[in-house]
Structures are given as C-alpha cells and as structure tokens.
Amino acid sequence: MINKNALKLKKGILNLLLYLFLIGISAFMVLPFVWMLSTSFKYPPDIFGFPPQIIPRNFTWENYTFIFQEKNLIRVLINTFTISSLSTLLSLFFTTLGGYGFAKFDFPLKKLLFSLLLATMIIPGAVMMVPSFVIMRELGWVDTFLPLIIPGAANAFGIFFFRQYISTLNDELMDAARVDGASEFMIFIRIILPIISPGMVSLGLIFFMASWNNYLGPLIYLKSPSNWTITLAINALIGGAGLTYWGPQMAMSVISLIPLLIIFLVFQKRFSEGITAGAIKG
Amino acid sequence: MKKARWAYVFISPFYILFAIFGLYPMLLSLYLSLTRWKGVGPMEFAGLVNFGLIPKDRVFWQSMMNGIILFGLYVPILLFLALTLAVILNSGRIKGFRIFRTIIFLPFITNMVAAGFSFRILLEKQNGLFNMLLRIFEIPSVPWLENIWWARISLSLLIIWAWLGYNMVIMLAGLQTIPRDLSEAALVDGATPIQAFFRITVPLMRPVILFCLITSTIGSFGLFAEVTTLTLGGPANATITPLIRIYGVAFSSYQFGYASALAYTFFALIFLLTVFQFRLNREQT
Numbered sequence: 001m002i003n004k005n006a007l008k009l010k011k012g013i014l015n016l017l018l019y020l021f022l023i024g025i026s027a028f029m030v031l032p033f034v035w036m037l038s039t040s041f042k043y044p045p046d047i048f049g050f051p052p053q054i055i056p057r058n059f060t061w062e063n064y065t066f067i068f069q070e071k072n073l074i075r076v077l078i079n080t081f082t083i084s085s086l087s088t089l090l091s092l093f094f095t096t097l098g099g100y101g102f103a104k105f106d107f108p109l110k111k112l113l114f115s116l117l118l119a120t121m122i123i124p125g126a127v128m129m130v131p132s133f134v135i136m137r138e139l140g141w142v143d144t145f146l147p148l149i150i151p152g153a154a155n156a157f158g159i160f161f162f163r164q165y166i167s168t169l170n171d172e173l174m175d176a177a178r179v180d181g182a183s184e185f186m187i188f189i190r191i192i193l194p195i196i197s198p199g200m201v202s203l204g205l206i207f208f209m210a211s212w213n214n215y216l217g218p219l220i221y222l223k224s225p226s227n228w229t230i231t232l233a234i235n236a237l238i239g240g241a242g243l244t245y246w247g248p249q250m251a252m253s254v255i256s257l258i259p260l261l262i263i264f265l266v267f268q269k270r271f272s273e274g275i276t277a278g279a280i281k282g
Numbered sequence: 283m284k285k286a287r288w289a290y291v292f293i294s295p296f297y298i299l300f301a302i303f304g305l306y307p308m309l310l311s312l313y314l315s316l317t318r319w320k321g322v323g324p325m326e327f328a329g330l331v332n333f334g335l336i337p338k339d340r341v342f343w344q345s346m347m348n349g350i351i352l353f354g355l356y357v358p359i360l361l362f363l364a365l366t367l368a369v370i371l372n373s374g375r376i377k378g379f380r381i382f383r384t385i386i387f388l389p390f391i392t393n394m395v396a397a398g399f400s401f402r403i404l405l406e407k408q409n410g411l412f413n414m415l416l417r418i419f420e421i422p423s424v425p426w427l428e429n430i431w432w433a434r435i436s437l438s439l440l441i442i443w444a445w446l447g448y449n450m451v452i453m454l455a456g457l458q459t460i461p462r463d464l465s466e467a468a469l470v471d472g473a474t475p476i477q478a479f480f481r482i483t484v485p486l487m488r489p490v491i492l493f494c495l496i497t498s499t500i501g502s503f504g505l506f507a508e509v510t511t512l513t514l515g516g517p518a519n520a521t522i523t524p525l526i527r528i529y530g531v532a533f534s535s536y537q538f539g540y541a542s543a544l545a546y547t548f549f550a551l552i553f554l555l556t557v558f559q560f561r562l563n564r565e566q567t
Contacts, residue, residue: 018370025367026385029443032400033388035411039403048409051418094295101292105285113293120300123308124504124552126525127545130532131307131314134321151303154296184288213393215507216525220533231395235511238399246403253396260391268384275448276455 033257040064040251047246063247071233072225073252079145080229081259084211087149091207092200094154099162100192104174114163121156125216133220143223148214158203161277165199166192202274205267209260230256315542325539332543342544344519345527346551348434349503352521356438357498361491363442364449369483371450372457383454387447394444398511401440402427405512430520433513437521440508445501449494456490457483492563496556503552524548 034054039047040063042056067073102114136147169192177187193200215231222228228236234256237249264271315333318326336342367386371379389397404411405426413423426436464486465478473481484491505523509515515522528548532541 015375018376022367022370022376022382025363025446026382029385029389029447031411032397032404032443035404036396036400047403048406050409050414052411052414094299097292098296101289105289105292107286107289110289113297117296120304122553122556123304124500124549126504126528127311127549128304128307129528130538130541130545131311132303133532134310134314134538135303135307151299154299156296159293159296184285188292209391213391215393215395216529231393231507234393234395234399246399249399250403253400256393256396257391261388264388264391265384272451272455275451 036250036253039246040254042247044247063251066245066248067237067252067255071237071248071252073233073255075226076228076230076233077255079227080212083145083148083229084208086145087152087211088204088207090149090153091155091158092204095158095203096162096166096193096196096200097188098154098159099164099166100188102159102163103166103169104171117156117159121160129216129220136221142221143227144221145227147221148211148217158207161203162196162199164277165196169195198270199273201267202270202277205263205271206274208263212256212260311542311545314539315546317539319538321536321538328539332540333547335540336543336547339544341519341522342524342527342547345522345524346503346548348519348521349523351434352438352441352505352523353499353502355434356441357495357502359438360442360445360449360498361494364446364494365453365484365487365491366479367446367450368453368457369479372454383447383451386450389444389446390448392444394507395511397440397444398508401436401443402512405436427513428517430517433517433521437505437508437513440512441502441505444508445498449498452494453487453490456487460486488563492559496559499555499559500552503548 038054038056041059041061042053043058043060043062046053046056046058102110132147132151133142136142139146141147173191173195174187177191182190213231214229215235218229218232219235222232225236230252234249234252237245237252314325316327316329318328318331370376371383376382405413407413407423407425407428410426412426416423425432427433460483465482468478468482469475503523504525506525506529509521509523509526513521515526524544528541528544531537531544
C-alpha cells in the first residue's frame, strides 16, 4: 500500500516536472511575441521604460496609424501578397505537373533526369546570388516581381514531393479516361489535380510562407520603396544615425505575422504534413 | 510511345527554368570568378587572382569560423531539446499536447526580420526586458549584443527560438514511425526512462536526427536576416556569416568577380562538410 502511494507520488512529481519544463519552453517561445505586441502599442519613452510594462500604461494606436499613413503599408502588403500568391500558384502548377510526369510515365533517361533534379537541391543560394543578379539585370527584371516568382516556379523539392504523392495513386481512373479519349493534359487537370488537392494545400502553404517571409531575394532585386515587400519595409524602419522607430517597426512586425498566423491556425494539420514530408521518407 | 512524349512536356519546365536560372548562372559565376569586374563596364580577365586572394581574406575565414562556432553553440542544444520535447509530447501523458505543439511551432512561421528586431529590443543593454528582469533580481546586466561571446549566445538563442518547433515537428513525425512498445518493454524490464531514451529512442531516430543535423549545418553558414537585424555581424565580425560576407563583397563593394570566387569556395567547403557528416554517420553504424 505504502509502496503504491510512493509510486504514485513519484509519477506525480515526474509529471509536474514535465509540465514545468513544457511551460518554461512555451513561455520563452511566446515572450518575443508578447513583447512585440506590447511595444507596438507604446509611446517611445515607455518602450525602454523601467519597470517593464507588459500592458502599456499609456496605450496608443499611433504606431499603427503611422505605418499605414506615412509608410504606405497597404501598398507593401499588396506587393507581398501578389508575389507570394503568384509564386505559390505557379509553383504548384509546375511541380504537380512535373511530379505527375515522373510518377506515372516511363520514358528513356528517366532515372538520370530524376537524379539530376535531386542533385540541384544541394546547390546553396549563395553561389547563385551574383550571377542571378547579373542575368536579371540583362533581362531588365531588376526592380520587378519576376525574379521572385519565375526562377523558383518549378522547384525540385516540390516535384519530388508530388512524385511521391502521385505514385501512390491507382492507375485505373487514368486508364478509363484514356479509353474515353481524354488527352494526357486533360487527365492531369480533371483527374489528378482534384485527387491530390490535400497535398497541394500542404505544399502551397509552405511555398506561400517561404515567399511571404523571404528577405534576401527582395533585398537584392526590389529597389524602389513602392515595390517593397513586408520584410524590407520592417527593415527600413531602422532610421538613420542609430535612430530606430521601434514602435512602428514592432507594429509592422505584428501585421506581418497576422496572415500567416491565420493560415497556420486554420490549416495546422496540412502545414505539418508539408513540413515533415521531405524529412520522413524512411 | 505517345505517352513518353507527354512526360517530357510535363517535366520540361523544371529543366528549362533550371538551365536559364540555375545552370547558366553557375557557369557564368565560374567565369566571373576568373575576372575582375565591378558589375558594370569592361570585364577584365584575371585568371586565378581572385582565388589567390581568398587565403588572405580574414573576414571570410572569420565568417567560416563563426559558422562552426555557432554550430557548436546551438546545434547540440537545439537537437537535444527538440528530441526531448518530441518524446515528452509523444508519450501520451501530456494533456494539452496540441496547445504546446502549436506554441512551440509558432516562431517557425515568423519572418526573421521581425524576430531579429524583437530580440534586439528584448536584449537591449540599458533597459531591454532581459536586463530589466535581471536587475529586479539584482543580477548585473549582461552585454547581450556588445560582447563577442554574448553576441554569439544571443544569436544562438534567436536561432533555437526560431527552429525548435520545426525540428520538434520533424522528430515527432519520426517518433511515430518507430514502434512504441520497444521503449515500453524496456521500461517494464526495469530500464529508467533516461536509459530508454539514450539506448532505444536515440539509435532508432538516427536518420531523422541526421536530417536535422545536416539542415542545421547548412543553416548556420547561411544565416542572413537573423544576423543583419540582431547583431549586424558584430561586435568585431564575431557573428558575420559567409553568406553576409559574400553579399557584402558583391553588393556593397561591387567586386562581382571576387564574390563569385568566394561563393564557389564556400560551396566546396560546405559540400565537403556535408559529405563528412554522412561518412561519420555511416562509420558509426
């Protein structure tokens, strides 16, 4: 009896420690968000005021009105949204098409072509930075959205992902459509795409997030402020001579998070699938 | 063989785009690395002069060193924490499992510009939140961003914050592929949970851990926004990364030829490091 109670107590203590550990980690994860939000509602003197205020004593919307009125935030958001959605849609189209080609067809040099595709994934972006810029300038694409949409549109990871996904599908439906005289492209549009739409959501979310959060790409290619994306706009709020508009900068950071936060909370399960698909393939 | 022709059409966009925006730039870069070129005006052929300059490029080697130091600072902690959290959340004894997983994953969807500046506010020397909290407990304030080693630690904190959830989710998915009864059987046989963790879970999770290790390796040399927003590469270049060095040579000094030579050297070094990690893993199993 005593022994059983001791065991129970031991288990209870272990559980308590586990919860404390989880709560500690979670607090560290949440803290920067809380402070970002809090700072975005503060007047400059309160931002580094002692003692720290989590809920600002002098609450203000000033930082938000400033970024919308003075910093053209609407335009920035439209730019970011345009680039992210166009690159996501285009990427989804080309990667599903490529994945379908590799999954359901036999053709000469298939193995070699697929190995080549996988090999391109190890090339780090750093190697491409300078020559890509030179090429984009030749094409007249600098300070347009095209360098951020076109080159990544048929990326190897996506094709790899959809090849895995499509190769598990049964051939019967496709064969039936072929008998009915449907063209290969129509089979892809009418039969394959609807079946793989959950996978398209998973990967589309990853594409959208990567594009929305991209910093180095826009930094290299987008020159005029009217073309800026959200990450560039946040970065630009660091003023001259060490002056930083901390309040507006945090307000803009909060805004930059909202779309992804909503998408993430709604599609959490699909999101995790997109993340883990590349890592866990046995 | 009508079908085969269609397959080539379907896969061709990748190869066309890769030829224009991948292969061609790489070859161009190889050529550029043999020239002196400011990005505009005449290109001057320079042979291997650019590569000859690299051994003496202190900032570049410092940046490679920083990559290794950062790797040593955050990777063991990151992977250990991620695996521990995954095991705890996978154990089935935690209520509110989903809430914890969601919270820990949130930083991953945050852009690093917003994250870096938030950390800079938290770590500010005079009245950043961290130092204010220390002051309440009468602990002297820490020069988070002003001292070489503290700056590296601060950067590691940001990286662990940003990547813990990603690695945890991957490890969780990995754990779901290994049979749960194995560690349970060990526990019944009298092994402590810690023994079961190191003797059973870790070896079975080896491929997943390797995946996380390799992504982290490549990641620690390719940090960019994290550094430019939090530490600006300083103090004394202590947190500058190879990617920032190459960007600076290219787009601040406009030495396109030299930047290309640096980029190729960097690529070769990272490639060797990755192969080395794979080898090390194979030898141990």
